[in-house]
Amino acid sequence: MPAAQISTLLSNRDLDRLARLRLNASRRFTNRARGESLxxxxxxxxxxxxFRDYSPGDDxxxxxxxxxxxxxxxxxxxxxxxxxxxxALLVDASTSMTFEGKITxxxxxxxxxxxxxxxxxxxxSACVLGRSSAVRLAxxxxxxxxxxxLAFLEAIESGGERTIDAGIEEFLRQHRGxxxxxxxxxxxxxxxxxxxxxxxxxxxxxxxxxxxxxxxEIAPEVAGDFRLVDSESAATLDISAAGDLLALYHEYRTAHxxxxxxLCQQRSGRFLTMSAAESFERVCFEVLRKKGWLA
Amino acid sequence: MSFTAxxxxxxxALLIPLVVFYFLKLxxxxxxxxxxxxxxxxxxxxxxxxxxxxxxxxLLLLLQILLLALLAxxxxxxxxxxEAKRAARLPILVDVSAxxxxxxxxxxxxxxxxxxxxLHGRIESLPPDQELCxxxxxxxxxxxxxxTNNKTELRDAVRALETQDVPGDLEEALxxxxxxxxxxxxxxxxxxxxxxxxxxxxxxxxxxxxxQKLPPAGPNAGITAFNARRAGSGDWELFIQxxxxxxxxxxxxxxxxxxxGQTIAQENVALTPxxxxxxxxxxxxAQDAAIHAVLRPGGFDSLxxxxxxxxxxxxxxxxxxxxxxxxxxxxxxxxxxxxxRIFPSKDTPSPSAFDLAISDKTGAxxxxxxxxxxxxxxxxxSLVTIAKKSVAAIDWxxxxxxxxxxxxxxxxxxxxxxxxxxxxxxxxxxxxxxxLAHGPHGPLALVRSEESGTRVHLLFHPExxxxxxxxxxPIFTANLVERARTLAGLSExxxxxxxxLPPQNFTAGASVAxxxxxxxxxxxxxxERGAIAGIPAPRVGxxxxxxxxxxxxLGASLLSATETGLAAVSEVEFGDRISVATASTxxxxxxxxxxxxxxxxxxxxxxxxxxxxxRAVA
Numbered sequence: 001m002p003a004a005q006i007s008t009l010l011s012n013r014d015l016d017r018l019a020r021l022r023l024n025a026s027r028r029f030t031n032r033a034r035g036e037s038l039x040x041x042x043x044x045x046x047x048x049x050x051f052r053d054y055s056p057g058d059d060x061x062x063x064x065x066x067x068x069x070x071x072x073x074x075x076x077x078x079x080x081x082x083x084x085x086x087x088a089l090l091v092d093a094s095t096s097m098t099f100e101g102k103i104t105x106x107x108x109x110x111x112x113x114x115x116x117x118x119x120x121x122x123x124x125s126a127c128v129l130g131r132s133s134a135v136r137l138a139x140x141x142x143x144x145x146x147x148x149x150l151a152f153l154e155a156i157e158s159g160g161e162r163t164i165d166a167g168i169e170e171f172l173r174q175h176r177g178x179x180x181x182x183x184x185x186x187x188x189x190x191x192x193x194x195x196x197x198x199x200x201x202x203x204x205x206x207x208x209x210x211x212x213x214x215x216x217e218i219a220p221e222v223a224g225d226f227r228l229v230d231s232e233s234a235a236t237l238d239i240s241a242a243g244d245l246l247a248l249y250h251e252y253r254t255a256h257x258x259x260x261x262x263l264c265q266q267r268s269g270r271f272l273t274m275s276a277a278e279s280f281e282r283v284c285f286e287v288l289r290k291k292g293w294l295a
Numbered sequence: 296m297s298f299t300a301x302x303x304x305x306x307x308a309l310l311i312p313l314v315v316f317y318f319l320k321l322x323x324x325x326x327x328x329x330x331x332x333x334x335x336x337x338x339x340x341x342x343x344x345x346x347x348x349x350x351x352x353x354l355l356l357l358l359q360i361l362l363l364a365l366l367a368x369x370x371x372x373x374x375x376x377x378e379a380k381r382a383a384r385l386p387i388l389v390d391v392s393a394x395x396x397x398x399x400x401x402x403x404x405x406x407x408x409x410x411x412x413x414l415h416g417r418i419e420s421l422p423p424d425q426e427l428c429x430x431x432x433x434x435x436x437x438x439x440x441x442x443t444n445n446k447t448e449l450r451d452a453v454r455a456l457e458t459q460d461v462p463g464d465l466e467e468a469l470x471x472x473x474x475x476x477x478x479x480x481x482x483x484x485x486x487x488x489x490x491x492x493x494x495x496x497x498x499x500x501x502x503x504x505x506x507q508k509l510p511p512a513g514p515n516a517g518i519t520a521f522n523a524r525r526a527g528s529g530d531w532e533l534f535i536q537x538x539x540x541x542x543x544x545x546x547x548x549x550x551x552x553x554x555x556g557q558t559i560a561q562e563n564v565a566l567t568p569x570x571x572x573x574x575x576x577x578x579x580x581a582q583d584a585a586i587h588a589v590l591r592p593g594g595f596d597s598l599x600x601x602x603x604x605x606x607x608x609x610x611x612x613x614x615x616x617x618x619x620x621x622x623x624x625x626x627x628x629x630x631x632x633x634x635x636r637i638f639p640s641k642d643t644p645s646p647s648a649f650d651l652a653i654s655d656k657t658g659a660x661x662x663x664x665x666x667x668x669x670x671x672x673x674x675x676x677s678l679v680t681i682a683k684k685s686v687a688a689i690d691w692x693x694x695x696x697x698x699x700x701x702x703x704x705x706x707x708x709x710x711x712x713x714x715x716x717x718x719x720x721x722x723x724x725x726x727x728x729x730x731l732a733h734g735p736h737g738p739l740a741l742v743r744s745e746e747s748g749t750r751v752h753l754l755f756h757p758e759x760x761x762x763x764x765x766x767x768x769p770i771f772t773a774n775l776v777e778r779a780r781t782l783a784g785l786s787e788x789x790x791x792x793x794x795x796l797p798p799q800n801f802t803a804g805a806s807v808a809x810x811x812x813x814x815x816x817x818x819x820x821x822x823e824r825g826a827i828a829g830i831p832a833p834r835v836g837x838x839x840x841x842x843x844x845x846x847x848x849l850g851a852s853l854l855s856a857t858e859t860g861l862a863a864v865s866e867v868e869f870g871d872r873i874s875v876a877t878a879s880t881x882x883x884x885x886x887x888x889x890x891x892x893x894x895x896x897x898x899x900x901x902x903x904x905x906x907x908x909x910r911a912v913a
Binding site: 095096097099102186188189190214216217220222224225226227228229230231232233235236237238239240245248249252253256 | 323331
């Protein structure tokens with residue numbers, strides 16, 4: 001008799017596979033609290049990091065006596081500091097994410113990354129963006145919080161017209177802790193993303209942006225005259241001879257992605273775009289690993 | 296460019312509702328998309344907002360505006376003014392004479408076809424405020440249409456135009472145009488002709504004339520004269536005159552004479568350019584014969600109608616002359632002439648009619664030529680009386696065939712015809728008489744030509760004059776005989792020309808069915824005297840006149856040196872002062888543009904439909 005699923009977002013098998021993965025942060029923003037993440041500065045873990053010259057006052061227990069015996073000069077052994085990393089999952093649940101399963105993939109990816117974080121002894125918090133007021137999951141840690149996290153993500157209600165930057169700003173007002181901010185959104189927002197990413201970076205969070213686009217956004221099938229209606233603001237835009245504008249559309253979409261990539265990379269972050277039609281398994285276990293997001 | 300119906304410009308006002316309704320009624324399908332961010336960026340791109348892209352986006356509206364503008368312009372009936380001064384009414388005189396049937400090359404187009412093409416062009420570009428009147432002229436002119444701008448009527452009239460195998464007479468056409476101008480005034484007349492016109496006419500032009508000359512035809516040779524003269528041996532001597540254009544159609548040609556379907560003579564003739572070769576044949580006069588002369592040039596001959604000619608030859612017979620025994624001098628003079636039978640005769644019974652009758656009493660037998668002597672006919676009895684007085688002739692008509700080579704000098708007449716008081720020569724002329732010889736107080740001799748023949752009245756008695764003793768007497772008698780022979784067709788015969796056949800005699804009131812070439816049919820009824828005059832013969836060929844199963848065949852030939860020569864004048868002189876030059880190029884008429892615009896509108900409509908469908912399919 002198969003075991004009962006603990007969540008609709010992730011199957012038990014996916015949970016097992018996620019247990020073998022770890023988030024691969026590049027700058028290693030970590031909290032002071034001891035964790036499993038290696039801090040950038042030297043620490044007291046068992047994992048060797050580097051040598052340095054001995055200075056008076058240093059703990060003589062860390063002097064490498066073998067080197068001292070060979071060259072008659074004291075060198076101090078340094079070890080990685082294993083500290084706790086804060087993983088903030090920022091899921092865009094605005095109306096635009098309700099199209100063609102974007103929010104579902106965002107929920108599942110957020111769940112997967114959150115589970116990886118919790119199983120890696122990191123502190124995980126979540127926040128739903130796009131709604132009129134941010135819905136938050138208070139930072140939690142430990143495997144016991146997996147169910148809590150999954151329940152929170154499952155309960156996300158999509159629909160809203162708030163911009164991402166406003167949501168991030170609101171999130172940061174209450175957030176404490178350094179680590180990674182994983183933003184799952186389509187990033188098709190009129191707000192100022194540069195400012196939002198800068199705020200994340202300044203708060204000690206690496207901005208990891210996962211852009212999820214609907215297939216109709218990647219390759220729109222439009223021709224002739226249309227009145228396009230914005231799903232969030234209900235604003236309209238009259239398009240004539242849309243078929244002739246597709247090339248320009250693709251040009252601007254590509255430029256938008258390039259801009260997001262630049263914004264993230266300038267802030268030690270990462271950017272990845274994907275179609276909502278992609279399978280969760282492929283994205284999570286192949287693409288993210290291949291791109292170095294997961295190790 | 297000018298407009299005929301400028302008032303239709305109000306149609307441009309329809310552009311306003313068109314634009315308004317276009318934007319009001321533009322139904323765009325609504326499509327809800329996640330975000331407009333990217334599309335807004337696309338639409339704000341400079342490339343999208345370039346003039347061409349803007350034009351492309353509203354192409355449907357622009358096409359509709361263009362379509363409406365074209366239709367409004369077409370409704371305004373624009374035209375390109377190419378005539379310096381456009382006449383409201385323009386009569387067009389179309390030459391349909393024989394030379395208009397001449398072709399430009401073998402299997403090519405006739406001059407009339409060229410004229411028709413020009414007419415069609417003018418009709419198609421006819422502005423609505425101009426009316427045309429078509430007149431066809433050959434030997435006579437006839438109005439084909441009244442002044443109209445009904446293109447269908449004009450086209451039908453042009454289509455029905457056919458050449459007539461007759462010489463052209465421009466004056467006839469101009470006179471008709473002059474008559475038309477009385478009811479519908481105009482100031483200009485256009486003539487479409489091949490230029491085969493007389494260089495000078497006496498017509499005084501009351502309007503401006505434009506002579507439009509068609510391109511010249513090819514080389515031609517044709518028969519221009521065909522006649523016969525009685526030879527002394529009882530045969531007929533036939534003469535055929537040809538005319539050859541420069542250049543000639545061929546170096547040589549064959550002239551063939553046919554009678555009863557059989558070739559009776561044939562001769563080759565050299566066709567020197569610009570020459571008029573003359574051929575002579577001799578045929579037997581033993582019996583009546585209808586001779587058909589055929590000219591067969593060795594190369595391309597542009598005009599076929601002048602290659603055939605017909606001549607009717609009566610059988611050669613003696614002339615029957617009635618002279619009473621009392622006129623011994625005449626009998627004596629006649630006895631000296633050949634080919635004459637004098638009646639009354641002891642041996643031969645008198646026929647019912649004579650060719651020549653000479654009588655000094657009233658009640659002479661019927662004859663083609665009647666010569667009375669010594670008494671005053673009843674119809675002029677009130678105009679002249681005879682006085683017994685010797686007189687001499689004062690003057691006589693030397694040019695008259697009856698007095699040819701006759702001299703009345705020193706002839707003494709014992710009767711003196713005296714014209715009645717208050718009467719003069721015009722009184723005789725009013726009765727149809729022509730005075731042949733004048734006495735001191737009145738006419739000595741009179742002649743009147745009638746349908747039945749010639750009447751000669753000598754108001755003196757030859758026996759009472761010295762005339763029989765003069766050489767003039769046998770000459771006069773011989774002239775009478777020659778006149779009788781001519782009227783009897785025994786002296787000479789000439790081919791009949793097309794146009795109108797000569798008067799024919801049948802029984803009184805007889806209905807005559809005439810059939811001719813090109814399925815020509817006509818019916819005439821003989822008058823109370825049995826005469827029929829004015830039978831039309833518009834085409835070259837044989838005409839059969841049938842009365843009660845009896846047929847009589849007459850051949851009509853073109854026989855016109857002018858038509859055969861195909862010469863085109865460069866200028867025609869009217870009256871004493873006005874000369875009109877012929878123009879080879881067609882005058883450019885105003886060109887109507889409405890149909891061009893309507894066609895362009897239709898094309899725009901098709902493009903718009905295609906564009907609309909293309910977008911719908913896309």
